[in-house]
Amino acid sequence: MELAMKIKSKVAGIPGLVSIISALLGLAYFNVEYLTKMNTSISPYVFFIMASVFSGIVGLFSKKSRLYAIWGLGIGIFLVVHLILMIFFSININYKP
Amino acid sequence: MSDDQNYWKMIDRSKKQFDENTNIDSNKILKKSRHKALTTNILISLAVLLMIVPTLTLLTYFYYGSGGHDGRANTQIKVASDVIEVTEPNMFVKRMELEETIDFFSMDLNFDVYKRIGKEEYRVGEYDIDYMLDQPAFPNRTFFLDRPHPEIPPRDEPSYFIHPALHVPYEFKKEWEIVQNVPDGTVVEAYISFSNPMKPDDIRDINPGRDPDIDFLWLAVDTGVERKVVDDQGLPVTPIGYPIYKDPPTWTPFDNRQDNSEVFKEILNHLEIHEEQATKIARAKTLALEERIDYIQENGVNIYGAVVTGPASEIRKLQDNEYVRSLKVGEVKLWNWR
Numbered sequence: 001m002e003l004a005m006k007i008k009s010k011v012a013g014i015p016g017l018v019s020i021i022s023a024l025l026g027l028a029y030f031n032v033e034y035l036t037k038m039n040t041s042i043s044p045y046v047f048f049i050m051a052s053v054f055s056g057i058v059g060l061f062s063k064k065s066r067l068y069a070i071w072g073l074g075i076g077i078f079l080v081v082h083l084i085l086m087i088f089f090s091i092n093i094n095y096k097p
Numbered sequence: 098m099s100d101d102q103n104y105w106k107m108i109d110r111s112k113k114q115f116d117e118n119t120n121i122d123s124n125k126i127l128k129k130s131r132h133k134a135l136t137t138n139i140l141i142s143l144a145v146l147l148m149i150v151p152t153l154t155l156l157t158y159f160y161y162g163s164g165g166h167d168g169r170a171n172t173q174i175k176v177a178s179d180v181i182e183v184t185e186p187n188m189f190v191k192r193m194e195l196e197e198t199i200d201f202f203s204m205d206l207n208f209d210v211y212k213r214i215g216k217e218e219y220r221v222g223e224y225d226i227d228y229m230l231d232q233p234a235f236p237n238r239t240f241f242l243d244r245p246h247p248e249i250p251p252r253d254e255p256s257y258f259i260h261p262a263l264h265v266p267y268e269f270k271k272e273w274e275i276v277q278n279v280p281d282g283t284v285v286e287a288y289i290s291f292s293n294p295m296k297p298d299d300i301r302d303i304n305p306g307r308d309p310d311i312d313f314l315w316l317a318v319d320t321g322v323e324r325k326v327v328d329d330q331g332l333p334v335t336p337i338g339y340p341i342y343k344d345p346p347t348w349t350p351f352d353n354r355q356d357n358s359e360v361f362k363e364i365l366n367h368l369e370i371h372e373e374q375a376t377k378i379a380r381a382k383t384l385a386l387e388e389r390i391d392y393i394q395e396n397g398v399n400i401y402g403a404v405v406t407g408p409a410s411e412i413r414k415l416q417d418n419e420y421v422r423s424l425k426v427g428e429v430k431l432w433n434w435r
Contacts, residue, residue, distance in 0.1 A: 027147035
């Protein structure tokens with residue numbers, strides 16, 4: 001019983017931590033890509049964003065790492081909005097069919 | 098005893114009491130909490146630092162994508178390509194090939210410029226314009242021309258078109274010699290100046306029935322300042338005009354859907370709004386747009402010169418043409434007159 005409680009309490013902190021770490025990896029990916037002008041695949045970036053948003057949502061329901069989950073989810077949503085707006089502006093600036 | 102000492106004494110007493118009442122080691126909890134606080138601080142600081150670049154990028158794209166009808170970047174792209182089309186005779190930009198690079202609150206515009214000589218288009222140069230917000234720096238121009246125009250227009254002397262009110266400089270007589278000596282199997286780009294200003298439609302009188310067999314490529318418009326060669330402030334001006342395309346490049350405003358002289362007037366009005374930027378991109382130190390627009394509104398669009406192209410033998414015939422007062426040879430290319 002005690003062991004189960006201990007395991008549960010440890011597992012409860014994981015989604016929040018996963019969320020903020022994914023968000024940070026997403027941010028780091030964007031920074032490296034933008035500052036080095038590398039054209040890399042967009043899929044890891046989208047994966048990090050999705051991971052941060054979904055684990056952020058899960059993490060919100062656990063008391064243990066709610067702070068990390070809030071930050072991870074916040075950054076994830078920021079990155080989603082950022083991605084959508086960047087695509088919108090990039091298409092409109094010097095539009096080429 | 099100071100407050101600080103009291104505080105630490107109280108903490109120690111509480112820790113002792115806690116340890117006595119429970120089996121948990123308070124030092125371990127404190128260490129764990131300190132570790133968690135440090136991790137949280139590091140992660141949040143890292144997040145804030147890493148968010149600087151995306152935030153600045155977003156603000157930059159928002160700045161260039163918004164403002165005005167088309168957004169600031171598109172407006173500046175239009176100004177740059179329009180100013181080249183109306184101030185550089187027989188030179189145009191293929192807007193589909195124009196590349197922009199946006200950095201933090203700055204933009205780099207890079208494009209090639211083309212001329213039509215004979216029946217073919219030739220890449221004759223490239224422009225690189227750096228913008229800080231919406232203000233361009235002086236462009237880096239590279240031309241691959243045999244007879245490039247002077248980088249800084251000469252003061253008090255017309256460079257290639259001569260207004261009918263001005264004397265033709267002596268050097269222009271040598272230009273006919275060049276035309277006479279250009280081999281027959283070549284095509285020539287020539288800047289011709291007329292004996293009198295005329296309406297754009299009257300250029301057909303110069304080669305009725307296509308004799309001589311030449312194409313008109315660009316028309317120099319009389320805007321009042323050409324007879325002085327300088328503007329009101331004494332700064333040298335360069336010719337201004339508009340192209341005539343048989344096969345217009347993609348997205349040029351001179352796409353033959355509307356009368357080109359009307360499009361020309363619209364472009365001048367648009368450039369006047371962005372005159373500071375347009376003047377930086379143009380070779381002339383002044384465009385004197387207000388003065389020129391007023392003159393055109395009063396007198397209509399009259400032309401005093403044109404860029405023509407054709408086989409060398411046909412260009413030679415212009416020497417005896419009553420409408421042509423002077424000529425300056427531009428570029429010469431191998432035969433492509435098909």
